Amino acid sequence: MSREGDLEGFAKAVEEAFSKIFEHAKKGSYVRVTSHLDSDGLAAAGIVGCLLHSLDASFCIRIERQLDEEVLSSVSEEGADLYIFTDCGSGYLDLILEYLGGRDVVVLDHHQPVEASGEKLWHVNPHLFGFDGARDISASGVAYFVARSASPEEYVYLAPVAIVGAVGDMQDRNPERELRGLNKQIVEDGIRYGYVDVEKDLLLFGRETRPVHVALASTTSPFMPGLSGEEDSCYAFLRSIGIDAYSGDRPRTLSDLSWDEKQKLFTEVVKYLVSKGVSSDSILSLIGCAYTFLNEERGSPLRDAREFSALINSCGKMGKAGLGVAVCMGDRGSALKEAMETYSEYRRRIAKFLNWVVTDPGARVHMQSIDVVRGEGVIDDRMLSTVATIISTSGLMDEMRPLIALARDERGRIKVSARTSPKAVSKGLNLGEIMNKAASLVGGRGGGHDIAAGANIPEGGVEEFLKAIDSMVKSTLGSS
Numbered sequence: 384m385s386r387e388g389d390l391e392g393f394a395k396a397v398e399e400a401f402s403k404i405f406e407h408a409k410k411g412s413y414v415r416v417t418s419h420l421d422s423d424g425l426a427a428a429g430i431v432g433c434l435l436h437s438l439d440a441s442f443c444i445r446i447e448r449q450l451d452e453e454v455l456s457s458v459s460e461e462g463a464d465l466y467i468f469t470d471c472g473s474g475y476l477d478l479i480l481e482y483l484g485g486r487d488v489v490v491l492d493h494h495q496p497v498e499a500s501g502e503k504l505w506h507v508n509p510h511l512f513g514f515d516g517a518r519d520i521s522a523s524g525v526a527y528f529v530a531r532s533a534s535p536e537e538y539v540y541l542a543p544v545a546i547v548g549a550v551g552d553m554q555d556r557n558p559e560r561e562l563r564g565l566n567k568q569i570v571e572d573g574i575r576y577g578y579v580d581v582e583k584d585l586l587l588f589g590r591e592t593r594p595v596h597v598a599l600a601s602t603t604s605p606f607m608p609g610l611s612g613e614e615d616s617c618y619a620f621l622r623s624i625g626i627d628a629y630s631g632d633r634p635r636t637l638s639d640l641s642w643d644e645k646q647k648l649f650t651e652v653v654k655y656l657v658s659k660g661v662s663s664d665s666i667l668s669l670i671g672c673a674y675t676f677l678n679e680e681r682g683s684p685l686r687d688a689r690e691f692s693a694l695i696n697s698c699g700k701m702g703k704a705g706l707g708v709a710v711c712m713g714d715r716g717s718a719l720k721e722a723m724e725t726y727s728e729y730r731r732r733i734a735k736f737l738n739w740v741v742t743d744p745g746a747r748v749h750m751q752s753i754d755v756v757r758g759e760g761v762i763d764d765r766m767l768s769t770v771a772t773i774i775s776t777s778g779l780m781d782e783m784r785p786l787i788a789l790a791r792d793e794r795g796r797i798k799v800s801a802r803t804s805p806k807a808v809s810k811g812l813n814l815g816e817i818m819n820k821a822a823s824l825v826g827g828r829g830g831g832h833d834i835a836a837g838a839n840i841p842e843g844g845v846e847e848f849l850k851a852i853d854s855m856v857k858s859t860l861g862s863s
């Protein structure tokens with residue numbers, strides 16, 4: 384589903400966006416950057432922050448849960464000379480133009496765009512050039528290309544940050560767990576300049592940093608029932624297959640295991656997951672491309688792209704987005720330390736929500752064509768996205784029944800995270816479109832990608848919203 388796009392057109396839009404940013408930086412403008420709170424949003428903001436910093440621009444970065452009227456109204460009151468939106472904006476161009484029309488706006492995004500144009504709008508989005516924003520490039524990649532267009536040599540050090548955003552958005556969701564399309568060019572830049580190494584490996588979380596039983600327990604992509612989140616069970620599992628988690632007193636990491644031990648571990652995990660009914664596609668996603676950042680210290684969670692991404696994602700979702708942006712901009716001191724603490728707390732909270740979904744009979748509702756997680760009042764809306772992604776990639780769900788997860792936000796509105804499988808997308812399902820239509824029926828807003836989308840709706844509209852989604856999914860996929 385990776386597409387051949389119009390590279391020249393994309394490069395031209397990238398250059399024009401850079402020229403606008405450069406022009407403002409050189410005349411001493413004040414630049415306001417707005418980005419999204421997940422790892423791609425934080426990585427994109429970090430890249431734009433590094434670019435603006437090196438251009439000596441005066442700027443301010445704010446991270447938002449979602450772009451809406453309230454956010455845009457407050458942004459518009461700031462009186463900036465240039466407004467940059469990263470990882471948000473393309474689906475909300477009408478609102479942006481309503482609040483910021485007549486002012487200079489740069490949107491660097493990868494969500495399915497709505498149609499809108501303005502004389503003072505510089506919009507860079509892969510979908511406009513025939514690329515796929517869910518698989519070929521993410522917002523941090525778009526931001527990277529903008530920085531790179533100034534000078535490849537000067538900004539290639541940001542390639543790892545762009546990779547962090549792409550894996551955070553699961554753009555590697557293919558059998559090889561590999562970044563493809565325009566993402567691959569970023570990886571190649573990183574390799575060429577000695578920042579990135581790629582190897583095929585077992586993709587346990589914490590390959591270089593965690594004792595192997597802890598790494599196994601920390602792996603949630605795919606979700607492994609009985610092992611994910613269960614360190615003691617993982618320790619017992621390793622013992623039962625004759626792999627030592629310790630060498631003397633020293634814990635062993637995955638990278639300390641011999642090739643034979645890794646093979647054995649994989650074979651036994653596969654047998655175990657097959658016995659638990661996990662699908663073969665999910666099981667195979669345990670092997671794939673590991674992206675290592677050679678400029679990060681050995682033993683640092685920032686050395687592995689997926690760990691880096693999880694770390695900053697947790698900052699965004701725990702209300703400490705500034706830490707995530709600081710780490711992306713190169714802070715390896717106090718921000719990194721606090722980010723690591725935040726990540727531990729985040730993991731505990733996610734495990735609690737997942738446990739609720741799995742054990743509480745009222746948590747999941749089966750409609751004709753969709754499964755709904757009724758997390759209103761239980762799941763923190765900022766963590767809903769991660770919970771939905773983990774459940775939908777667990778391999779335990781019916782691939783042809785999309786997951787719609789709900790939570791209530793602090794303003795009493797309903798936040799929705801919708802996820803489906805590559806198989807359902809190949810049958811024509813487009814959750815971004817469905818969320819957009821169903822949310823507007825009830826006075827909300829929605830959008831996103833075909834495979835993963837979301838919405839924000841008023842609480843009173845929930846039942847009508849769900850029925851509308853159920854019927855739209857049924858008309859594309861039928862009911863099961």
Ligand code: C5P
Pocket residue numbers: 419421423424470494517518551552553554556768769772802832834835836
């Ligand atoms: O706002 P944004 O695009 O960054 O959110 C993307 C969300 O969609 C992430 O939670 C990611 O896990 C999910 N996703 C997915 N499969 C894909 C692409 C994205 O589950 N192929």
Ligand code: C5P
Pocket residue numbers: 449474494767768771799800801828829830831832835836837838839
């Ligand atoms: O928040 P979550 O990760 O579930 O969102 C999935 C995708 O849907 C993201 O790409 C997000 O930016 C998008 N989305 C949207 N409009 C909303 C909510 C989410 O475009 N109101």
